[in-house]
Amino acid sequence: MAIARRVRESMKSSSWVRAMFETGIRLKREHGAENVCDLSLGNPDLDPPAAFHSTISDLLSEDPDGMHAYMPNGGYPEVRRAVAGYVAKEYGAAVTGDHIVMSCGAGGALNVVLKSILDPGDTVIAPTPCFMEYRAYAANHSGELVPVDGAADFDLDVDAVEAAIDSRTAAVVINSPNNPSGRVYPERTIASLGAMLEAKSKEIGRTIYLVSDEPYRKIVYGDVSVPSIFSHYRNAVVVSSYSKELSIPGERIGWIAASPDCDEVEILVDALILCTRILGYVNAPALMQRVVGRIAGCAVDIAPYKRRKELLCSRLSEMGYDLIEPDGTFYLFPKAPGGDDLAFVEALQKELVLTVPGRGFGKPGYFRIAFCVDDEVISRSLDGFETVIRRFRSDRRL
Ligand SMILES: Cc1ncc(COP(=O)(O)O)c(C=O)c1O
Secondary structure: OOOOHHHHHHHHHOHHHHHHHHHHHHHHHHHOHHHOEEOOOOOOOOOOOHHHHHHHHHHHHHOOOOOOOOOOOOOOHHHHHHHHHHHHHHHOOOOOHHHEEEEOHHHHHHHHHHHHHOOOOOEEEEEEOOOOHHHHHHHHOOOEEEEEEOOOOOOOOHHHHHHHOOOOEEEEEEEOOOOOOOOOOOHHHHHHHHHHHHHHHHHHOOOOEEEEEOOOOOOEOOOOOOOOHHHOOOOEEEEEEOOOOOOOHHHOOEEEEEOOOOOOHHHHHHHHHHHHHHOOOOOOOHHHHHHHHHOOOOOOOOHHHHHHHHHHHHHHHHHOOOOOOOOEOOEEOOEOOOOOHHHHHHHHHHOOEEOEEHHHHOOOOEEEEEOOOOHHHHHHHHHHHHHHHHHHHHHHOO
């Protein structure tokens, strides 16, 4: 077969995800989509804010010169400045347009960052549970992902990260609020991670970047706020996107912000700009850049997510599910009753409720519920959750 060996291996190792996806399609065909509760996808269902649509209309009627032309690979200078204004305030750092590179979503941003910093054989450490595309992104650029177990309360375990660092470590990637756990890593954890990375960088004689993947930063509940990594570590890079906070994942727009305190920050940003070009992104989408530049800081109203989170947490807890209430995101990550996440997710499928096993996030024994679906779907799924936990309890005397 003419498909590359590494790609063939990736296709095989993610085959259970494909199998689940195909099961979902089959179930919808057999039972009608309206009878299947699909809680497996992180695809936001809320409409983008009104300002998003009105800004597109304004831009189309203004029809600026060269509206659809190439621009500098890092993005429009005025958009980079507008995003920098938001980032400087939000992160309490002296970020200017020169520290911002516009990207094709957070996924594109992560690929640009990793291509810029990885040499063949370098490693990228990621605390689990985490978004497992990181493994493929590291491999895309000759690197290797080193997943490290997080703490039982889903905080990251700084000692475990430290133990995983060696001379090959180029970066630690964290994601807060976290997909799938919904955890926001507390300020004290980020401070101790920063201090540890500073000491370890000296010890191994190379810069270890801290890359913080933050597409869910604006989806947090109660008085939770997401600490700024720029306050705790010099060689820090934030990647983000508007996919979740504006509900526009199909538009592929995001940004990279390098801390102004990074070693040789100008060279780093030049590398990010070059990699945006040579990875074939060339530049982030032109119209979307102009839109987000005008509405920097705007976000969807997260009240529906909050309502669904509260409903799910209270009803599932009453049923006996062992879960930690998420600080943010639209995900819930309970323990799989019985301990076998795949068996549990398959049992839920038989009740027409689709979720994702924790092993897909480097954390077997749990499963992920995505509540970015209509309230009615969530209410309808509750009977299935109840039936399956009851069955697992009586079968296995939990
Ligand atoms: C943690 C995390 N990082 C990155 C991404 C990629 O997002 P984007 O659509 O911005 O590329 C996702 C998407 O679900 C995600 O959950």
